[in-house]
Amino acid sequence: MGLFALLLALLALYAYLYPGLLSWAGIARFTQNWFPVALVAIAQTLVMLMGGIDLAVGAMVSLGTVLAATLVGGSVLGAGLGITATVAIGVVAGGLVGTIVALFGLPAIIVTLSSSFLIGGAALLVMARPGGSMPDWLSEGLVGVHPTALLILIVLLIAWRVLRATPLGLAIDASGDNPTGAFRSGVNIVAARIAAYAISGGLAAFAGVYVAAQTGAGDPLIGTPLTLQSITAAVLGGVGFLGGQGTLRGAVAGSLLLAVLVNVMFFLGLPPVAQYVMQGLIIVAAMGIKRLRERAA
């Protein structure tokens, strides 16, 4: 568990450099900035556990922000409907991508790369430039002084635990680990794949809703860097490229490492060039410790 030790050390260092972290509002603000990366890391991991990869995660976040900033109304009902619609569109889009991957056996990397252009284009069609708005009360609720983000994250991790006890969850787990074996034991691999992509799409769209609430508006390009971050977080967390290897918990920890690094490097007062070097070193270190442990085992 080299990653978790590294994380604890970095969090302790961050709290030492910025004691304000250890307050209700401090935790709230930190988790808010971490949350979108954590969500896309989970979305990416679900797909990677199936042996796939999703290069459209970032575009889906962008689409989520512009849809949310367009659809979410000022009333509680309007907001609820808008968020539901946005997440539903994410689920449908993810499900379609999953269907193409699962039914036609096309490489996930190709299918999701092309869908990233389609989804990114759709985001630009909804909003040619950043704009729209989110109700203030929603922004305050999700991204205010309370650690709502942390709460949602915990709920999501519990939901995954529960899901894994259901036939669908078992199917997702099993078909990633050993597709042939799972198929022979009667697991519907196609359905499991489609479900994984659909859930992933929904999570990415919800990350978009959250970013829209965080920023108060939609932006058709804002999600782009999240694709690479989601993959980095998952790999840092021990998720393998071949499927079946890694945990959601690990991916969330990986995303936390990425988030806390940004803050620690700021408070250490490192110049931007050193920030790039540090990031590289930490990632290599996290991966190296993991590999050494695997060898020792």
Next chain:
Amino acid sequence: MFGLAAAALMAGTQLAAPGTAEAAAKCITGDRQAPFTVGWANIYSVPTWMKQTEGTITDIVDQLKEQGLVDKLVVTDAEGNANNQITQIQSMIDADVDAIVIIAGSSTALNRVIEQACEKGIAVANVDSLVDTDQLTVKINTDSQKWGTEAAQFIADQLGGEGKVIIMNGPAGISVSEDRRAGVDPVLEANPGLEVLTETNTAYNSAPAQEAMTSLLFQYPEIDGIISLGGALSAGAILAMDRQGRELPPMTGENYRQFLELWKEKDLTAWATMQPNWLGGLGAYAAVQALNGKDIPAYVEVPLPIIDNSNIDEYLARAGDFPADGYIYSPYDIAMFDKLLGIQ
């Protein structure tokens, strides 16, 4: 106000100053004392344009340090990621810097965190890529729409209002590039003889622009003018056309060094303006002056300098002072900044 602050310090008490600041700029509460810490929240430090901009900031900060107004410059790089930029501005607020200079990665993403900084009495100067919120001390920029209008007007004038043109844009979905493009429309409406063959959208880099232009050239045997809305884009267009032996039509562009050099070398009829890099230095200066009690206007429009065949040599004469893939910006100094900000 300074006498009051000094008295409070001598009495050994903290100056609590809610509402005591008069005629001060926005976000300024009057309880921050020199020397100030300035934060530079950069969206992306790698492009040459950004490095040059940072150069003008460190230059101005060094001058302000000599005056005892600034003691520290904190620099962050969001690596092109608006979410990182939110986090880093949040960290600057947590670290209680006195001023923040921002080039925004998104016109909307930073609104809430900037408003938070303003509430804390931090002077926020937003330059170049602007945000939507007005809860900050000062926004400084050129007029991007005018940029587009003047560029299109130059081509319309050159072609006598008739001809086939290509419009080269920066990336889609970015405010600056959308604004420049919007400025072109009134000229197209006023000159129905101008036929837009097609438009390109690429990053503000010469390589992708060159690629885009290369494939277009096969499609369009006749191109009478190029309305390019970015400096490196024009350089890409020239390289693409030159390689295919095409005649170079009148075109517009920016103060990108390679473009200006090609312009001279190929003896073009061209027009260029610029987004001066010293907008960054001006932002740092304006924020510190606001903290210093000066009244700074909420919006400062920096006039667009014009480069054409009559004065291009003045710019090229200074080319050696700038990186090969950089921008030859017009000279600046504190006196000029004072004038732009209306400081006596």
